[in-house]
Amino acid sequence: MSPATAEWLLDEFEYDDFIELQNWGARKGVRLATVSLSERGAAVKNSEISKEALRLGLLTELIRLREVTVMPTEGDWFMPAEELSSGEYHMLSTMLAVGFALEPKAVLLMDEPENNLHPQWQRDLMSAIFDVCDKVRLDGHVIISTHSPLIVGSVPESSSVVDMSSEPTRLSLVSYGASSDELLLSQFGVGSSRNAIVVETIQRAISMVENGSYGGEDFLGLVPDLKKIRAALTDNDPLISVIDALIDDGE
Incomplete structure (x- = not known):
């Protein structure tokens, strides 16, 4: 020690x-x-x-x-934590770590919290994180690195967004609950330089997540198109992580 x-x-x-x-x-x-x-x-x-x-x-x-066991919110039975899916375990371990360690003067660092989480869970996780910050009365900072527009759209109003991919580094403020169109355009560079069909397909998929229709028949109909777009992107394209999050649990 x-x-x-x-x-x-x-x-x-x-x-x-x-x-x-x-x-x-x-x-x-x-x-x-x-x-x-x-x-x-x-x-x-x-x-x-x-x-x-x-x-x-x-x-x-x-x-x-x-031994660690968990109980579903809708049930009266327990299951071992090691039987959780990777996304469920990520949510549980993240919330336990933040809940037990966060102090009022802390600086909370999170690296790509969207990993292993389908779109709705990304929003749920960030909502829970900021709820904990409110309960602790955090007087420090929360710093998040992410490729997900859903993470960006879940942060409190007037949070600073730093675009590290641009030269020089660009600083802007995000509006709470910004639409998928705004986020894709302003934070992830999805604009007129891309095929309009590509932009529309991704925007439709994210809008379905925002409206709670993730996993429905219409969303599942977009999955093949999302896969085709994903296959055509270069390895360092920031949209890869966005599309991966959309299709991982949408099949």
Whole structure:
């Protein structure tokens, strides 16, 4: 453990938390604690250890996770976390990391959060991220690198957008809930230099996502066209990640 980490732990936890963790670990036999995470917060069950002492144990790796299960919002059964899809696991791990680590003065860095997420989940993830920021009363910054217009369109009003692909670097403000047309044109360079059919096809697909008709018959009818467009793009085209997100779960 680094001196900086040790100093942070001393500032973060009370002296009693260290003593409680030490006493709990000194007990003989197997020591198990069940932690339940819900909309009401965290609760420790079947154990005499407090939430703070348990959190301290996890951060110092004196306590390890043995099994993680999740319960669907519409159901009363549990499933192991390792059985989640890659997108579901990405959502879960991202929200847990942000929820447990975010502090009021923090700078939150996110690199391409759209990876492994179909379009609607991209919007859901960003909505959840900014909900957490509001609850924590974040007085720092959220910095996101992305190729997805849906991520850009999900950020709070008047957020700064920096286009790193242009020379010189271009700074602009994004309007909350901007249409797919505006985002594709202003942030991703999809304008008159591209085939009009290409632009219209991609705009239609993203508009369907925005309107909640993702995965419907009309959307599925666009998937073959999106694949053809995807195959014709160069490897470094910024639209590749946009189209991939649209077709990954649309088939």
